[in-house]
Amino acid sequence: MPANVSGRAYALTALSPIREGWTSDGIAYADVVRDRLQGWNTEPNSPMTGVPNTYLCRFFVLDDVYHQSLPGAGVLDTLSDLLPVLPNALRKSVLPAEDHLKSRYLVFSSELHGGVDGDVDAYLRGMWGAIESRIREVWGWCHGFEQVTDGAGFAAYIRKCQLPAALFFNGSNDDPLAEQLKALYLKQEFTRFAVDSQGLDAATLRRRMAEFMQRVDPPNIAGPTWSPGRYRL
Amino acid sequence: MTKQLDLLDIQGNLVRAYGRFGYPLARYVFLAVHHPAAGRALVGDLTRYVTGSLDWGTDPGQMPRPDWTLNLAFTYPGLAQLGLPTASLMSFSPEFAAGMRERRDILGDTGSSAPQHWDPIWRKHRDTQDVHVFVSLNAVSPEALAKGYTKLQSIVETYGDGAQILGGNVGDDGELLDYQDAHALVENGQVVAKEHFGYTDGISDPVFEGMPPSAQSTKGRGKPMPGSTWAPLATGEFLLGHPDEAHEYPPGPKPGLLARNGSYLIYRKLHQNVGTFEAYLEQQGRAYPGGKELLAAKFAGRWRDNGAPLARAPDAASKQRFDAEFSAALKAGDMAKVDDLLSDFDYNQDMSGAKCPFSAHIRRCNPRGSLQMIHEPGDLPGSLKQSVDAFDTPGALSNRRRMLRRGLPYGQVKDRSRDDGNHGIVIMLVNADINRQFEFVQQQWMNYGNDFKAGNDKDILLGNHSEDPTQPSKAVLQTDPAGHDAPHFLPRIPRFVETRGGDYFFVPSLTALRMIAAGVIDPT
Numbered sequence: 001m002p003a004n005v006s007g008r009a010y011a012l013t014a015l016s017p018i019r020e021g022w023t024s025d026g027i028a029y030a031d032v033v034r035d036r037l038q039g040w041n042t043e044p045n046s047p048m049t050g051v052p053n054t055y056l057c058r059f060f061v062l063d064d065v066y067h068q069s070l071p072g073a074g075v076l077d078t079l080s081d082l083l084p085v086l087p088n089a090l091r092k093s094v095l096p097a098e099d100h101l102k103s104r105y106l107v108f109s110s111e112l113h114g115g116v117d118g119d120v121d122a123y124l125r126g127m128w129g130a131i132e133s134r135i136r137e138v139w140g141w142c143h144g145f146e147q148v149t150d151g152a153g154f155a156a157y158i159r160k161c162q163l164p165a166a167l168f169f170n171g172s173n174d175d176p177l178a179e180q181l182k183a184l185y186l187k188q189e190f191t192r193f194a195v196d197s198q199g200l201d202a203a204t205l206r207r208r209m210a211e212f213m214q215r216v217d218p219p220n221i222a223g224p225t226w227s228p229g230r231y232r233l
Numbered sequence: 234m235t236k237q238l239d240l241l242d243i244q245g246n247l248v249r250a251y252g253r254f255g256y257p258l259a260r261y262v263f264l265a266v267h268h269p270a271a272g273r274a275l276v277g278d279l280t281r282y283v284t285g286s287l288d289w290g291t292d293p294g295q296m297p298r299p300d301w302t303l304n305l306a307f308t309y310p311g312l313a314q315l316g317l318p319t320a321s322l323m324s325f326s327p328e329f330a331a332g333m334r335e336r337r338d339i340l341g342d343t344g345s346s347a348p349q350h351w352d353p354i355w356r357k358h359r360d361t362q363d364v365h366v367f368v369s370l371n372a373v374s375p376e377a378l379a380k381g382y383t384k385l386q387s388i389v390e391t392y393g394d395g396a397q398i399l400g401g402n403v404g405d406d407g408e409l410l411d412y413q414d415a416h417a418l419v420e421n422g423q424v425v426a427k428e429h430f431g432y433t434d435g436i437s438d439p440v441f442e443g444m445p446p447s448a449q450s451t452k453g454r455g456k457p458m459p460g461s462t463w464a465p466l467a468t469g470e471f472l473l474g475h476p477d478e479a480h481e482y483p484p485g486p487k488p489g490l491l492a493r494n495g496s497y498l499i500y501r502k503l504h505q506n507v508g509t510f511e512a513y514l515e516q517q518g519r520a521y522p523g524g525k526e527l528l529a530a531k532f533a534g535r536w537r538d539n540g541a542p543l544a545r546a547p548d549a550a551s552k553q554r555f556d557a558e559f560s561a562a563l564k565a566g567d568m569a570k571v572d573d574l575l576s577d578f579d580y581n582q583d584m585s586g587a588k589c590p591f592s593a594h595i596r597r598c599n600p601r602g603s604l605q606m607i608h609e610p611g612d613l614p615g616s617l618k619q620s621v622d623a624f625d626t627p628g629a630l631s632n633r634r635r636m637l638r639r640g641l642p643y644g645q646v647k648d649r650s651r652d653d654g655n656h657g658i659v660i661m662l663v664n665a666d667i668n669r670q671f672e673f674v675q676q677q678w679m680n681y682g683n684d685f686k687a688g689n690d691k692d693i694l695l696g697n698h699s700e701d702p703t704q705p706s707k708a709v710l711q712t713d714p715a716g717h718d719a720p721h722f723l724p725r726i727p728r729f730v731e732t733r734g735g736d737y738f739f740v741p742s743l744t745a746l747r748m749i750a751a752g753v754i755d756p757t
Contacts, residue, residue: 195707195722199520232704 003164007174009055010114011165012123014158015062016142017103029141030104034061036137047134048110049229051127055172057110059138067098106142108158111168113177124158125151178221185226188233189216236468238443238475240286242494242742246304247472247663248286248444251371252641253435256302257417257424258378259641261500261659262385263354263399264366269316271395272365276315277750278388279305279368283743288447301372301381305746306498306738308332308358311365315749320756324487325739328667329497332359333736339672341680341697346732352502353409354401355734364399367500367738382412403733405644405655413502415641415659426540428642429505429656430694430729432533433540437576437599439635441466443475450569453576456628456635457602461579471637472496473665478632483665486739487756491749494742499662499671501735502643506652510729517723523548531710532693534595542595544578547588579603579627584617586711591685594694597678599635602627604684616714617686634678636670637663657733667737691726698728 004011018030027035037059040046048057112123128135128151135154139145148157172180193212197205216224245251251259266272282303289298307315309330313322328336334348334355342348348356358364368385372378389396402413417424428434440454442465451463456478458464469477473485474493485492514532518525527549530536534543536552539559546555555574562570580596580603583589589596596603605627607620624630644656664670677683680697682690690708691698698706705725712718741749748754 195724198722198724 003166006168006170008113009111009168009170009172009174010120011109011111011168012120012158013107013109013163013165014161015105015107015163016139016145016157016161017105018061019141019143020103021141030061030063030106033106033138033141037061045229047131050130051123052130052228053112053114053123053126053177054228055111055113055177056169057108060107062101062105062107064101064104065099103143106138109165111171113172121152121155121159124155127151128154178225181226181228182218182221185224186216186218188226192233236443238286238468238472239494240288240445242744243286243472244304244740244743245284245286245302246369246371246498246639246661247496247637247740248448250435250438250637250639251302252417252639253426254289255298256371256373257641258372258375259415259659260370260372260378260382261402261413261415262368262370262382262411263364263402263413264368264389264396265363265399266311266314266365266396268395269314271392272315273750273752275389275392275396276305276366276746278391279303279385280743280746280750282384283746285743286445288445300374300377301370303381303385304369304740306367306369306740308364308367308736308738310359310363312739312749314363314365316752317749317754318756321486321488321491321754324485324756326484326497326667328672329737329739333499333501334359336672340675340732342732343697344700345728346697348734350731351734352401352403354399355502355736357401358734358736362399364736366396367498403655407655413643413659415643418642428658429507429644429646430510431529431537433535433537434642434658435638436535436540437595438638439466439471441471442468450572450576452573453578453601456626456632457579458626458628461581463577466632466635470633470635470665470670471663477665485665488754491741491745491754491756493744495745496663496665496740497667498639498738498740499664499667499735500738501660501662502657502733503660504657504731504733506727506729506731507646507654507656508648508650508652509727511649513727513729521721522718531590531593534589534593540575542575542578543589543593544580544583545574547583581619581627584619585615585714586617587713587716590693590708590710591687592682592690592693592708592710594692597685597692597695598674600631600678600685602631604630606686613714615711615720630684634670634674635664636674639663657730663740693723693726695730696726696728698726700728 018033020029022028023032040059048054112120114120114123139148144157144160148154175183189212193208197208200208240248264275266275283305284299284302285296287294287296289295291297309322309325309332312325322330333340333342337343337348354364370378370381370385372381386398389398398411400409400411402410404410404414418427418429419425420427426433426435437454438449440448440451444465451465453463455463455465467478467480468475469481469483473483473495474489475482477483485495514525514529518528521528526537530543535541536543536546539556541552541555541559546552559571559574562574579601580589584603584606591597603619605620605624606617607623608617612618619627626632639661640659642656642658644654646656647654662671678685679692679695682688687709691706693708696706702725708723708726710721710723712720745754
């Protein structure tokens, strides 16, 4: 199984380093980014509902990696535990050194409908086209982002920041997103229709069903359908 | 059962519902402690009257049956006021510390169930006047209840302004009382186990390891095992300080002696909209094939008159057969048989909900091993069957969501066409973990339907049905997937039950009560 792919789902993971420095208010750029992302929670819907083909996505600011200080299971660690006669300097030298990230990062992970044949670049161009100003407000202080001027540039930039996702939660089946949205719409509409039609005589039911089918137009994936980000009918 | 519990140490209301043991009357009294030292001394005095869990009788290991029983419980502010050390207070569960009012969004106590509609005593609690101590009295007769209450009043009075009985419980005609009374309903001069909608209540209380010998059979009450057999649930699901179903000790307050043999109790006063219920049942019953009483049974999962479970008696014909067996057993005094008829069943032969709907109250509260359902390609459309490979035991998804039920109806229905009378149920639920047991069931199974493949649909009887006419609640009454009947929809279900107050309480063991009174709780 190639990385980033599970069925037709594609897991895009990008880490973009945020420049050190602070605003005129004395707030670090990374903290402003986090603040803006947390502000998205208070909006009626995430800006990402405007990005076609997005299943699940997540943003966060990564400050640093966690350090696990206890010795690992390497041979020298084990030996040094088992043989207390080893000199202390040797014991200390096998403890893992602390690793730190050189920057704070903006992490963007998105699960999109694409799969092996999927066009991630088209997705990213679509994202730029839909929410350019929101992209700028969170990526604006990232290293290298100053070169991004259009959708193609954004796609190339994100590809440079991309890390492979070996295992990920696939929150959807493999049907095209447009079909899933239509199915969701039909299910909601039909449930309401079934409840409202209970007890009707056969002739009336047949007539109402015909009207219903014409209105919801099942074979037409383009519409009417469920809009992304909608909670209920 | 081989496990032995220290029944003298465990408060009696944890192991038995007094209402089923000849105590048809209850009075729930709430105290505020104004001076910690006075409060501790008061707890010491009251503890001498606390009823334990021994069986009643004259055999060795039994105690004489009291005319009235007394049990004590505390809110988080109450324990703080009694001077428990901060480290002990912090070791109680966060939801207990927060209290039921703060958890209202999780519990669905919104709209007409929101705190602004609660009785004054509960509106003020966690705001301007906290409830600290809950004294629960149960009695065999009005005279016995009066005796118990007078005794309580006289003890509290000795503490002057150190402690007081709180008023603000709404009674008949809206007057405010110093207590919440509750009582078994009476029909034709007989005490019956019914509630105000007409359902027989209080059936199938859980059975756990170590319960006193008088406890009822595990069939239908314990945890479901393969082969439609039953075993008692682990003690630690209901009592702190004992291993639970995960073979761990449930998280509990520190020190260990504070937690051991204690539990958490959730008190909820639930108003019943009798008029709305009658009108909806009448209206929907007219359209329902099978008629009004079968429809009422579909709401609950049991027939109203005698509690016959739909899983055994899904239609009029099988109900008749059930009734014959049931009456014969009653007449013969064979209470074990009566019990089995009511409780010994599961949903293994009803995995598609044709007998007992997925949104029926008893199926939502206790799915009895039926949540492990699966539909595979090729199965009849709409049908579900048991998934035997996915889990260890049939009850894996529900064994840790059980609760003991205590409490009684309150008030009287004078006019069945109205909602605004004083009538409802005081329900008390006992569990070791408020969040895992009560709050989970309330949020996921009462007010939501995903685990039952029922989307957003709520428990028909108890759900906090939508008060927004543009987004009405509904339920589906399933039918046999192999048959030709269409499923029946219940449209625009109104809210039948509304919350009028309550909180989360801690019920200590007698050892812990004595230690609290002595001020020697020490978590270090």
